[in-house]
Amino acid sequence: MIEVLVVDDDTRVARVHAAYVEKVPGFHVAGEAHNAAEALWQLQTLPHLDLVLMDHHLPDDTGLAVVREMRRRGHQADVIMVTAARDVSTVQAAMRHGALQYLVKPFAFAGLRAKLEAYARLRRTLDGGGEAEQAEVDRIFGTLSAAPEPELPKGHSPTTAGLVRQMLMDAEGPLSAQQIADRTGLSRQTAQRCLKFLERTGQARLTLKYGDAGRPEHRYVWATRV
Incomplete structure (x- = not known):
């Protein structure tokens, strides 16, 4: 769990952002903070934090100042800036301070979900460790610039689409709609509709x-595996 x-x-x-995070499989909100001092206190008392969704405009300091201080104190949690600050200087500073992503408010759930899944x-x-060839390095850095996922068409369930998406990401090879249906308990028709959406x-x-x-069997593979 992240x-x-x-x-x-x-x-x-x-609270809205925390609710968004809790909707993404594999993520758990360990705490909330509403100013810089509280954020640093939470970082100190929650030693196993993996990720911080960091606002920039805080009442007692800036989010970037918090990031600088947490690094000075040795906190290694990753940071995604989630802020209304749009000026290029703030974006550049966030990059220099090691923020992995920068999400401009306001945004829909799909925008944050895409960042979290990436x-x-x-x-x-x-976590796999070992050495990486250039193609693997490119794929690692490519996950950081993943574009927000398009909104689902009417009639498509985000939960169902997420389930099918996860099956493809975890699979060792291509899967058919029937294989997806057998593994998830979905109907073949539902699995097929989700697969076609992911392809489009x-x-x-x-x-x-x-x-x-x-006729040949249609099978699908997660795009980053191709």
Whole structure:
């Protein structure tokens, strides 16, 4: 489970962001903070934090100042800036201070979910250890610039689409709609609709498996594996 600290000066916004985080499989909100001092205190008392969603405009300091101080104190939690600050100088400073992502408020759930899922993929890759060839290095850095996921068409369930998406990401090879249905308990028709959506949005690629007779079987693979 990826433990997250949500930092925002607006308590209502913090609750909304925390609710968004809890909706993404594999993430858990360990705490909230509404100013710089509270954020640093939470970092001190929650030693196993993995990720901080950091607002920039805080009542007693800036989010970037908090990031500088947490690094000075030896805190290694990753940071995604979540802020209304749009000026290029703040964005550049965030990059220099090691923020992995920068998400401009306001945003929909899909925008934050895409960032969190990209972060989760990055952690899975890095946790594998070993040495990386150039293609693997490119893929690691590519997860950091993942674009926000398009909104689901009407009638598509985010939960169902997320389940199918996870199956493809975790699979060792291409999967058919029937294989997805068998592994998830979804109907074949539902799995097929989700797979077609993922293909249209560039998240999955269609491959064909030819048998001895009849039409080829449609199978799908997560796009980063192609």
